[in-house]
Amino acid sequence: MSHANGTAAAARSMVLPLALAQFIASYAATNMNVAITAIADDIGTTVTGIQTTITLFTLTMASLMIVGSKMTGILGRKACFRIGLLVYGAGAVLAAVSQGLGLMIVGYSLLEGIGSALMIPPIYILITVAFDDVTSRAKYFGVVSGAAGLGAAAGPLIGGLITSTISWRASFIAQALVVAWIIFLSRKIVDPQPVERGARPGFDLTGAILSAAGLFFVVFGILLSGTYGWGSAKEDFAIGGTVLIPKGGISPVWPALAVGALILLWFFLHIRSRERAGGEPLMSPGLFRSRTSNLGLVTQNIQWLTMQGSFFVISVFLQQVWGYNAIQTGLMLTPATLGVLAASAAAERFARRHSQQWLIRVGFVFMSTGMVLLLLLARDGGSIIGFVPGLLLMGVGIGTMLTSSVNVVQSAFPEEEQEDISGLSRSVSNLGSSLGVALAGSVIAAVEYPGGRPFATALIILVVITLIGLVAALFLPGQQRQETAREAPSEPPAR
Structure with missing residues (x-):
């Protein structure tokens, strides 16, 4: 691997927007927890409703991370990064102006989740291909890791300060403004291997659906443990008013994890079969x-x-x-x-x-x-x-x-x-x-x-x-x- 396009100085200049994007994504995952009550009161919903939006954000981002990573090979690393930022920024604006739970879910849970899944994988890919040796990579991975740690750890503090002094809506507006700044800075990003016209790989739709569904059920099962516990269910597990698992029965965590594991096994068998047939799988099983x-x-x-x-x-x-x-x-x-x-x-x-x-x-x-x-x-x-x-x-x-x-x-x-x-x-x-x-x-x-x-x-x-x-x-x-x-x-x- 080499610096195919641009000098080392140009490569270093692209690290700032990448680190800022990682910071804002980590911030989004932790800052909402301190504003749950304020948001619920303002948009006329319950604390449970806002907790659901946070859960859906986590599910969306985690489920689509592999798909988002594959899109970098189809759209190009820089293009995928910028599209992710645009989607994320649009979600932040919608969340900031939302007057009800529906728009909050669309803005924060779906658009910010999809945007994160599109912009996070290119961050690590671009640093890996832009720097030849492990030592240089360590330096810039350190910058990105520091941004991730700072965003996650400082999210509650920054979110709490903004919510207390201004409004929870200001926190989303601030995210949108930072994203706009990152998009401006991303002009300096040089993709060492941009996608050429006619050279775009095919997209494994079946693999994308299986991977997203499998990861969704695994993460969903893990998140259910907070309500129902890991052993016997602490309360009735119901969908649409129908109790599927009564209180004291097996925790719904395990059926969800089992479904997720089976789908991920199906996904692995699918990508192995597709690769052996000479196709382009969503992810190589050789990893x-x-x-x-x-x-x-x-x-x-x-x-x-x-x-x-x-x-x-x-x-x-x-x-x-x-x-x-x-x-x-x-x-x-x-x-x-x-x-x-x-x-x-x-x-x-x-x-x-x-x-x-x-x-x-x-x-x-x-x-x-x-x-x-x-x-x-x-x-x-x-x-x-x-x-x-x-x-x-x-x-x-x-x-x-x-x-x-x-x-x-x-x-x-x-x-x-x-x-x-x-x-x-x-x-x-x-x-x-x-x-x-x-x-x-x-x-x-x-x-x-x-x-x-x-x-x-x-x-x-x-x-x-x-x-x-x-x-x-x-x-x-x-x-x-x-x-x-x-x-x-x-x-x-x-x-």
């Missing part, structure tokens, strides 16, 4: 033949699971036990945000001195150590200072391993497979985020102890999962083997 990528995806999933899960536990603890509001909670998470930014900024320096695999392992160690410190120092009735060491170490760990995992996975494949692996990578990360929040929420609701006991239990479970991620990272192949896999010409799939 799963790389040990480096497979283990890297496992670490990515666990990273997002533990990050979002732990932030959720801490936020709920501060609000329910300490009585903090959204702004105070966001400020308390500042040490973690600073840790993410510091580690992301040092990504290039780290990559020059250590392998990406080593950095992933160190990141998991920092993350788990930070959570243990929180368990030991952050107690009900304790001091604010008790949160700082743990949150700071968690932030450093997140910033270190998120950047390195993305680098390992994306660099494991040649340029012609970047569309496929980027969509798969983003889908795995989204699944981790959804599972982390759902798992933490269900543990907090299930553990019946006073004070901080439910939160400690949830955090202990997340520590165990983090250690599982560390074990997976220990089996990652060495740097040399990864580089060989990346630089070797791709072989045609077995027929």
Whole structure:
């Protein structure tokens, strides 16, 4: 891979709009939580209605991430990125002027979700193909990862400030203005391999439907756990007034996950059959033949699971036990945000001195150590200072391993497979985020102890999962083997 079009300076100039787009997408996923009541009162709906719009946003984005990634090969990476921004911006404007739940769902849940699925995969593809070596990629993946971490961590704080001082509508207007600025800045983006007329690949419609449906049911099942639990159903599960699963029966989580798994199995069999027949599948099944990528995806999933899960536990603890509001909670998470930014900024320096695999392992160690410190120092009735060491170490760990995992996975494949692996990578990360929040929420609701006991239990479970991620990272192949896999010409799939 080389800088086919433009100089290194031109390549660097395109990182700003990519990082800003990742920031706004991460911000959209977390800022709504602090404005639920305000929005519900203003547009004449219920808190449940707004929570449904948030769930639908997550479902839309996660379900279409692989499809959105494939569109980069059809529309072109830069074009797909800009179209995604336009769709996202239109959704933000509609959400800002909505007077009822219907328009809010169309604007926020559907258009912002579709826009995110179109604009996020090109971010990682463009950085991968624009920079030749792992060290340079680490630097700019660090910028993007820092933007992602900042958007996710600061979303509640920024959203809370805007909602409290102006209006929740101003938050959506601000998103639209930032998107307009990103579109202006994106003029500097140079696609090293633009799609030529007549060279557009075919689109696997069946594969797109199967992948979207499978991911929808998997994420939907995970999200159901917050209401119905993981074991027996906490309440009746009904559709259209008809009770399908009574209270005390099996949780609807498992039927939904089973349906999703069966559809994804069908999807895998479909793309394998289509490739063997000489067609163009939505995603090459050969992606799963790389040990480096497979283990890297496992670490990515666990990273997002533990990050979002732990932030959720801490936020709920501060609000329910300490009585903090959204702004105070966001400020308390500042040490973690600073840790993410510091580690992301040092990504290039780290990559020059250590392998990406080593950095992933160190990141998991920092993350788990930070959570243990929180368990030991952050107690009900304790001091604010008790949160700082743990949150700071968690932030450093997140910033270190998120950047390195993305680098390992994306660099494991040649340029012609970047569309496929980027969509798969983003889908795995989204699944981790959804599972982390759902798992933490269900543990907090299930553990019946006073004070901080439910939160400690949830955090202990997340520590165990983090250690599982560390074990997976220990089996990652060495740097040399990864580089060989990346630089070797791709072989045609077995027929």
